Amino acid sequence: MTTAAIIGGSGLTDLKNLSITRREVVRTPYGEPSAPMVYGRLSGKEVVFLPRHGPSHTIPPHQINYRANLWALKQAGIRRVIAVAAVGGIAASLQAGDLVFPDQIIDYTYGRAHTFFDGEHKKVTHVDFTYPYCTELRGVLNEAARRAKIAATDRGTYGATQGPRFESAAEIVRMERDGCDIVGMTGMPEAALARELDLRYATIAVVANRAAGKERSLISLKEIEAHLEEGMTKVRLLLEHAIPLIAAD
Numbered sequence: 001m002t003t004a005a006i007i008g009g010s011g012l013t014d015l016k017n018l019s020i021t022r023r024e025v026v027r028t029p030y031g032e033p034s035a036p037m038v039y040g041r042l043s044g045k046e047v048v049f050l051p052r053h054g055p056s057h058t059i060p061p062h063q064i065n066y067r068a069n070l071w072a073l074k075q076a077g078i079r080r081v082i083a084v085a086a087v088g089g090i091a092a093s094l095q096a097g098d099l100v101f102p103d104q105i106i107d108y109t110y111g112r113a114h115t116f117f118d119g120e121h122k123k124v125t126h127v128d129f130t131y132p133y134c135t136e137l138r139g140v141l142n143e144a145a146r147r148a149k150i151a152a153t154d155r156g157t158y159g160a161t162q163g164p165r166f167e168s169a170a171e172i173v174r175m176e177r178d179g180c181d182i183v184g185m186t187g188m189p190e191a192a193l194a195r196e197l198d199l200r201y202a203t204i205a206v207v208a209n210r211a212a213g214k215e216r217s218l219i220s221l222k223e224i225e226a227h228l229e230e231g232m233t234k235v236r237l238l239l240e241h242a243i244p245l246i247a248a249d
């Protein structure tokens with residue numbers, strides 16, 4: 001049985017510590033996922049890895065086929081999904097390179113295929129989304145961070161923006177007023193689609209930069225890449241500790 005799926009984000013298009021056993025090209029009723037699914041072993045358990053921006057990071061956040069990605073995982077019998085996502089830090093305490101396990105989300109995206117429940121002749125369905133992230137999986141991530149001696153913030157509100165541009169300083173001020181601690185472009189509809197499919201879902205957010213207007217300097221892609229590199233090294237180590245802690249049902 002496959003223990004969990006890991007959805008990789010910017011800075012994590014491959015998992016260096018995964019010993020790959022096979023790749024599978026899959027099709028879904030919603031089209032093709034971002035990449036072939038990569039199966040392998042991590043800390044002795046089978047996991048599957050899917051890079052949401054494609055194997056060479058070519059799919060921008062608003063063009064990701066989130067439905068195909070989540071459907072492909074469900075179809076493969078996966079029950080738990082750990083998503084990795086690069087974010088900007090809004091909360092004063094969050095610096096580039098930090099890790100956050102968000103517990104809430106606010107959706108500012110638009111025009112994305114955001115539900116499985118909208119086909120003709122489909123019964124109107126509403127899912128509970130009070131707590132968007134799985135408490136059990138967030139607990140696993142927190143325990144793994146403790147064991148790996150990696151500092152991480154155990155909660156936070158993720159504001160999901162449309163991108164691909166970064167935000168204006170005023171947009172970040174508004175998001176801060178709304179209660180957002182971090183800002184990223186891929187958190188939605190991914191989290192909601194996972195819930196619609198009854199997948200347990202949690203996110204490791206890697207702070208790549210301070211959000212727009214939070215530093216004197218403008219946002220620099222070069223700096224983001226450097227911080228992501230540092231953050232993703234922690235993510236790989238964190239995952240090595242997290243995977244063995246995941247329940248086998």
Ligand code: HPA
Pocket residue numbers: 086087088089161166167183184185208209210211212
């Ligand atoms: N805003 C939105 N998405 C991001 C950011 C940001 O500042 N940094 C990394 N992903």
